[in-house]
Amino acid sequence: MSEHIIEDAPNEPGRKEMSPFLKFALELGPLLVFFFANSKGEELAHAFPILADLGGPLFIATALFMAAMVIALAVSWVVTRTLPIMPLVSGFVVLVFGGLTLWLQDETFIKLKPTIINALFAGALLGGLLFGKSFLGYVFDQAFKLDDEGWRKLTFRWGLFFVFLAILNIVVWQVADAYYGPGQTADDVWVDFKVWAVMPLTVIFMMTQLPLIKRHATEPIGGKKE
Structure with missing residues (x-):
């Protein structure tokens, strides 16, 4: 049987599953790297002068975030021999927008990234429903099993939640810039929101x-289903 690069559909026979704990660690790990690198950017630049060439703390954090995303996807491939769809999409956007951030030395691109990703997820989930597809099953089928109606309802709700997150990211970013003025303090507020909120x-x-x-x-x- 040939291996698929992208993860199989939910409940696919013979699908290789990943430990929920490892899956959570791979999704949260890059965010923690991003937060740490932003908060300790000056120390990292002093310890590793090559990082200083990237720019300020947010730019150093962006580069390390990109590296962490690639590592997380590589671990997923080693463990399951497939790539999970949503982290793959997220990783692609991180690499594109992170690359633009570093190349143009403009933090706008990395700050837009969460909105773009959440908008893509919302579009995929809500758009999939129009064609009778509940794509959320790719994400949660290892945690629980639902009937078709349950997946449709849950997919719709998650689609709306991603719309909310896409808008909230812009609001926090703009309010922080307006209150503190563009700079490291506003960047720190946005990073704290992204990681901890x-x-x-x-x-x-x-x-x-x-x-x-x-x-x-x-x-x-x-336990026993009611």
């Missing part, structure tokens, strides 16, 4: 979806 918001949103998941689960979740 988006994940809790996502976890809270996921928790609000548990009733829907329990109603449409086809397999027990944490």
